[in-house]
Amino acid sequence: MQNEDVWLVVPLYNESAVIADVVGEARTIFPKIVCVDDGSRDGSAERAERAGAAVVRHPVNLGQGAALQTGFDYALGDPAMRYVVTYDADGQHQIHDVEVMLERIRRGDVRVVFGSRFLDERTEAGTMKKLVLRAAVAYTNLTTGTRLTDAHNGLRVLHRDVVERLDITQNRMAHASEIVSQIGAMRFEDKQVTYAEEPVHILYTDYSKAKGQSLWNAVNILAELIWR
């Protein structure tokens, strides 16, 4: 079977309405999925398990950043793993985008592929949201020495070498910037990590909008980043 060397890492927190579909759809292409249940109280973990995902359960709620790191540690336990995909549980991401990103990384010249909402016009975000996201990108580029168009996208493909060196300590939302910053600081044989961006389509459904973070959270993210 294809994609035996890929692990999908899915942070999971109270998504019982959609998680079974998300896992089920992803499983048609990717056999290895780990959902890191971050203390859900709505049976999300059981649904994910029944849909065929491996489930790691945080005993208490720690935050999305912590869940990602747990997923990385778990996936590193599989010696066959070569790539990790970070994937959202709420159905915002398209499995087809992941396939394109994997094709890109399998060419072998980059170790990281970031998804970006701003490389084409498919994603429809509000003006205010776009503005905040742009500001976040500008800040991240300024502080990490990377050149990205979308720093807070949950869809990424990471090579095993990169996953081994990542150590996310920002438990809450600032982890996205932290990942970019750690990747920006990584050196393999004195060279910066090579990365690429691929356009992805984020589906802002009513469901994900209702669950999504408010723009106020941008302030919190900034504060977490400054006083790390």
Added chain:
Amino acid sequence: MRQLGIQLLLVVGTLAVAWRLLVGSGQRTQALRRLGLLALAGFAIWSIFFPDVWTGLAKRVGIGRGADLILYGLVVAFFGFVVTTYKRFREMETRYTRLARRIALDEATPATGHGASTAPPDTLSGNLPPSPSVKAADAD
């Protein structure tokens, strides 16, 4: 014009405290903090008997009243307290995250076991530990 003196002093004081508490190495910072607290207590008792001492000090640095000087001092002390508390809280959070993660990973079916039915048996992975190794950083 004389206010500029106290303003400068306060800014420098705030920065110094924040810097000291942010970058200071554990033992020395803690000792300094405790000595400072002791000195403050001593000064407080002294000023109970001689309340004018604050006013005298305040006049010398260019503020009208002693009460204002106390207030400024408290502001600086409070920010110092906020910064240290935040730092300690972060450290504690990091620790319990690692603990919770260890528990979560130990209780999960190892990644090598998951999907074994679909994957061809990997001869190399036979004698690997079941759970991912703890990173060196965990040793703190």
